[in-house]
Amino acid sequence: MSDSAIESPVQMPPRADKSPRRLPLGLAYALGTVTLVLLVWGLASGRGWVSPVFLPSPLRVGQALLRAATEGYANATLWQHMGASLWRVFAALIGTMAIGIPAGVLIATSRAGRGILDPLIEFIRPLPPLAYLPLIIIWCGIGEPSKILVIGIAMLAPIVISTVSGIRAAGENQIRAARAFGASRWQVVAEVMLPAALPSILTGMRIALGAGWTTLVAAELVAATRGLGYMIQFAAQFLVTDMVIAGILVIAGLATISELGLRLIERRFLPWIGKS
Amino acid sequence: MTDLASQAVTLDRAQSARSVLSLRDVSLNYGAGIAVLQNLSLRIERGEFVSVVGRSGSGKTTVLNLAAGFLTPDAGQVLIDGRRVTGPGPERAVVFQDDALYPWRSVADNVALPLKLAGVPASERHARAARLLEAVGLAGEGAKRIWQLSGGQRQRVGIARALAAQPEFLLMDEPLGALDAMTRELMHGLILRLWQDSHAGAMLITHSIEEALFLSTRIVVLAPGPGRIVHEESADWGRRFLSGNDPRALKSEPGFIAARERLVDAIYEREAA
Numbered sequence: 001m002s003d004s005a006i007e008s009p010v011q012m013p014p015r016a017d018k019s020p021r022r023l024p025l026g027l028a029y030a031l032g033t034v035t036l037v038l039l040v041w042g043l044a045s046g047r048g049w050v051s052p053v054f055l056p057s058p059l060r061v062g063q064a065l066l067r068a069a070t071e072g073y074a075n076a077t078l079w080q081h082m083g084a085s086l087w088r089v090f091a092a093l094i095g096t097m098a099i100g101i102p103a104g105v106l107i108a109t110s111r112a113g114r115g116i117l118d119p120l121i122e123f124i125r126p127l128p129p130l131a132y133l134p135l136i137i138i139w140c141g142i143g144e145p146s147k148i149l150v151i152g153i154a155m156l157a158p159i160v161i162s163t164v165s166g167i168r169a170a171g172e173n174q175i176r177a178a179r180a181f182g183a184s185r186w187q188v189v190a191e192v193m194l195p196a197a198l199p200s201i202l203t204g205m206r207i208a209l210g211a212g213w214t215t216l217v218a219a220e221l222v223a224a225t226r227g228l229g230y231m232i233q234f235a236a237q238f239l240v241t242d243m244v245i246a247g248i249l250v251i252a253g254l255a256t257i258s259e260l261g262l263r264l265i266e267r268r269f270l271p272w273i274g275k276s
Numbered sequence: 277m278t279d280l281a282s283q284a285v286t287l288d289r290a291q292s293a294r295s296v297l298s299l300r301d302v303s304l305n306y307g308a309g310i311a312v313l314q315n316l317s318l319r320i321e322r323g324e325f326v327s328v329v330g331r332s333g334s335g336k337t338t339v340l341n342l343a344a345g346f347l348t349p350d351a352g353q354v355l356i357d358g359r360r361v362t363g364p365g366p367e368r369a370v371v372f373q374d375d376a377l378y379p380w381r382s383v384a385d386n387v388a389l390p391l392k393l394a395g396v397p398a399s400e401r402h403a404r405a406a407r408l409l410e411a412v413g414l415a416g417e418g419a420k421r422i423w424q425l426s427g428g429q430r431q432r433v434g435i436a437r438a439l440a441a442q443p444e445f446l447l448m449d450e451p452l453g454a455l456d457a458m459t460r461e462l463m464h465g466l467i468l469r470l471w472q473d474s475h476a477g478a479m480l481i482t483h484s485i486e487e488a489l490f491l492s493t494r495i496v497v498l499a500p501g502p503g504r505i506v507h508e509e510s511a512d513w514g515r516r517f518l519s520g521n522d523p524r525a526l527k528s529e530p531g532f533i534a535a536r537e538r539l540v541d542a543i544y545e546r547e548a549a
């Protein structure tokens with residue numbers, strides 16, 4: 001999974017292609033780890049070290065996964081659960097970026113913006129989703145907007161902070177050059193600050209997605225009828241442990257895929273990262 | 277701005293009679309109470325090539341940043357043709373030591389940015405960027421990425437970019453500071469030709485006395501604590517180079533060597549013998 005999700009937004013993500021030998025080696029380690037975990041897991045459940053209620057075998061989890069995908073589980077198929085959760089997480093990401101990036105620009109470029117918005121972000125940043133979930137439900141009801149909002153709030157700080165630190169990292173002379181060419185304030189933001197901040201914003205998006213997946217289960221705690229978080233809770237109520245683990249694995253898989261997708265975007269569209 | 281209007285502006289700039297950029301009795305202290313520059317006055321006319329030399333920390337970069345409008349003096353004024361200016365503007369272009377290019381733009385798009393900001397339409401920007409790149413010896417390199425260029429090539433892109441909007445003044449802060457000696461010598465010829473063709477007034481900050489002497493029509497020596505001008509002298513080695521003289525021969529003329537000694541003495545505040 002992510003090897004850099006906990007990095008501060010200032011740091012650029014490591015480039016996997018720095019040396020041609022690194023990627024296969026890293027992949028080998030990753031595969032080795034997965035194999036080892038599966039082996040220990042299989043032994044622990046197969047030899048009866050742990051009760052199947054606590055830890056069903058990998059095979060049973062695989063079967064649960066297949067059952068959810070074909071017959072469905074908890075009122076919907078696995079694909080419908082996945083679709084509902086993906087929609088919530090990515091709607092939250094888009095919405096948060098639409099608010100968080102301009103907020104970051106304001107904080108980084110205007111004293112008033114910083115004075116007003118910085119305390120708000122610092123206030124929201126450490127709040128645990130389960131703490132503000134009841135308030136969101138009181139304010140916005142139990143519908144879809146509440147679920148997206150809960151996830152979005154968890155994503156806000158990483159997006160804003162990465163935007164601010166990305167803009168701060170723009171070269172002073174890069175900004176001065178644009179001003180000397182007659183750029184307006186807005187043109188400096190559009191032509192220099194935002195492009196310079198893109199690598200950091202992308203790192204912020206990766207962290208935000210991590211936060212989004214983390215918050216998903218909380219968001220689907222109340223009045224959901226679809227979603228991976230809902231599916232896990234539904235299964236947990238009936239101690240269907242294999243389905244709980246299957247749900248967790250699907251979330252982990254989606255998180256990994258979205259992380260890899262962002263890295264691909266980075267390599268394709270931000271090729272200057274780590275250069276010059 | 278329409279195409280015609282932008283052309284009219286650039287024509288106007290290129291043909292306008294002598295303009296003068298001047299710092300008048302400027303003082304600056306960076307808010308720390310210690311004067312970095314005190315009552316410094318400096319004039320640059322179009323067609324002149326003024327170099328500012330001095331020890332590290334004597335305030336050379338500060339002088340350039342004031343002239344460019346990046347800093348505002350605590351006392352005194354920055355004037356263009358007698359009119360006070362309070363910020364940067366496209367009539368003064370800057371070349372930075374750390375090239376300050378934009379890695380998210382291609383080489384050609386870096387050069388074209390000032391034109392974009394001036395409202396020149398895309399097709400004309402591209403044509404002009406290509407011509408500018410040709411002028412700095414980078415014909416056909418426009419599609420490359422900044423990081424694919426050498427240090428010398430990057431500075432040429434920086435110079436092409438600075439010249440794109442046909443500025444009246446070209447301000448350069450140690451543009452060749454990071455280059456090797458061979459590349460520097462090649463760049464000297466290039467800078468002189470571009471200066472001549474653009475009819476701009478040039479201000480060059482450099483720590484190389486020989487470079488200042490060879491390129492400039494006037495050399496200004498800045499002494500630190502607080503920064504002030506302690507010596508000025510005129511020169512014409514660059515013009516003689518442009519009229520066909522061999523650079524090596526020029527640099528070994530007794531007049532060149534004597535002037536270099538005078539400048540060294542002034543920089544290190546030694547009494548002339």
Ligand SMILES: Nc1ncnc2c1ncn2[C@@H]1O[C@H](COP(=O)(O)OP(=O)(O)O)[C@@H](O)[C@H]1O
Binds near residue numbers: 312
């Ligand atoms: N942003 C700044 N804040 C405070 N002091 C500065 C700043 N920039 C330069 N100085 C000080 O001003 C003096 C002149 O600096 P500078 O103009 O960069 O000199 P030079 O370019 O000749 O080396 C130095 O003593 C330097 O420490």
Ligand SMILES: [Mg+2]
Binds near residue numbers: 336337338
């Ligand atoms: Mg300097």
